[in-house]
């Protein structure tokens with residue numbers, strides 16, 4: 001039996017960061033991954049493929065140029081499913097290559113196979129192709145096994161017309177119409193990406209609201225853009241069943257009776273922890289009803305202190321970005337290095353079309369906490385860079401404390417939102433105030449100028465010293 005200082009189960013963002021960090025500390029590390037290739041959900045079915053698809057769609061449709069050349073502008077006519085896959089598979093190859101190299105140069109051992117616990121310090125790895133199972137021992141573990149799509153038994157998934165978010169990447173032909181069930185981040189991203197291909201999309205959500213962690217003003221703007229593009233948004237629509245019509249097309253039955261029929265139905269109503277095959281009970285652990293593990297948020301230790309868990313398997317926020325930080329944090333803690341606490345504020349990027357990004361408090365949060373505040377708004381079309389790019393939409397909203405002048409939140413919708421947000425994030429993290437934006441010079445012409453415009457907007461309303469009207473000399477005499 002081979003012994004390691006650390007065994008990591010799963011090679012997604014949290015697993016890989018945990019493994020490399022431990023190796024940098026001079027520890028022997030094994031990463032077990034049940035997929036044939038490393039990278040996790042992030043590289044194979046989640047972040048990278050969906051963002052590659054988005055980029056391909058925006059490029060091939062000429063989406064970004066339509067502000068100037070009109071909505072009929074196309075870079076390529078008749079875009080096929082194969083066209084969409086080409087770029088994605090190249091990017092995937094590159095990502096896997098980089099990861100393989102990263103593991104190799106840090107002397108992280110990797111093994112393809114499915115890990116399960118035998119007891120709190122031993123695992124067995126089952127391998128395909130008739131290979132003998134292998135046994136391993138470790139002092140510390142990081143469970144970084146991630147999640148998989150939630151597939152309720154009553155939904156007739158067939159991999160072709162009723163699909164989950166893994167299967168959408170394998171579509172052989174592009175549908176003419178699509179129903180997306182679940183207006184979470186995945187549903188919203190795919191609904192808008194496919195709508196940019198001029199596929200008629202209906203987005204169905206049982207709740208009356210969606211993406212509740214985003215500032216409502218941003219969502220109103222987003223909904224306005226979707227309606228403009230004929231994305232049909234059905235909120236408060238409870239799905240009672242999915243059936244097929246006589247032509248084999250999926251019919252999404254809605255409680256109100258207003259059913260939706262389309263060529264393809266994407267079911268994107270959340271994810272489940274991939275913990276079922278891990279025999280966690282043998283390690284002394286149990287999961288919640290969504291297969292997730294509970295950890296101490298300050299240390300990322302599970303109920304069994306030498307077993308850590310990181311990434312999507314521990315639930316919110318379930319992002320590749322935060323998962324990476326958690327993985328590194330867990331490895332540092334496991335080997336006695338005092339890691340800096342995980343930050344309270346992290347940015348959230350939603351790569352819909354248009355993209356949205358947010359950091360800090362929404363206006364709803366600020367009101368709930370009864371903090372006196374002022375908002376500043378900038379529209380991208382007011383910036384010279386926006387004119388040059390032909391942007392007709394896009395906006396930034398900044399929220400400032402009236403008492404401390406500090407930035408409480410930044411919310412952006414439109415081109416570049418996921419990059420621009422980091423300026424606001426940095427100022428917030430460094431406890432900066434509105435004065436930073438008032439006093440700093442920004443490159444011109446840039447979209448970042450929106451920060452200046454939004455800050456000026458808030459300053460004019462709430463922070464500018466009240467200026468007394470200058471007296472005109474001689475006025476007094478004239479009045480007399």
Ligand SMILES: Cc1cc2nc3c(=O)[nH]c(=O)nc-3n(C[C@H](O)[C@H](O)[C@H](O)COP(=O)(O)OP(=O)(O)OC[C@H]3O[C@@H](n4cnc5c(N)ncnc54)[C@H](O)[C@@H]3O)c2cc1C
Pocket residue numbers: 009010011012013014015032033034035039040041042043045046047048050051113114115116144145146147165186274277278310311312313318319320321322323349351
């Ligand atoms: C469609 C989609 C789009 C997304 N877009 C974004 C985005 O734009 N930005 C963002 O920040 N996040 C995004 N995410 C979320 C992001 O992908 C996840 O937060 C991230 O992948 C979680 O990383 P993880 O470390 O938990 O592991 P994962 O990436 O989930 O990987 C876990 C790995 O563990 C392996 N594994 C599981 N069980 C075992 C076992 N018993 N033995 C061996 N191996 C095992 C699995 O095969 C898998 O490869 C997206 C997710 C999806 C689904």
Ligand SMILES: NC(=O)c1ccc[n+]([C@@H]2O[C@H](COP(=O)([O-])OP(=O)(O)OC[C@H]3O[C@@H](n4cnc5c(N)ncnc54)[C@H](O)[C@@H]3O)[C@@H](O)[C@H]2O)c1
Pocket residue numbers: 181182183184185186187189204205206207210211239268269270271317318319348349350351
């Ligand atoms: N850009 C990004 O950062 C990004 C992109 C994609 C996914 N992710 C991550 O992946 C995770 C999973 O995303 P998700 O969108 O699958 O899950 P989610 O939990 O965010 O959203 C699921 C949606 O489906 C709805 N829903 C639940 N049950 C339903 C039912 N029975 N019928 C119809 N609708 C139902 C919910 O109300 C919710 O709106 C998220 O937590 C997110 O953080 C992140």
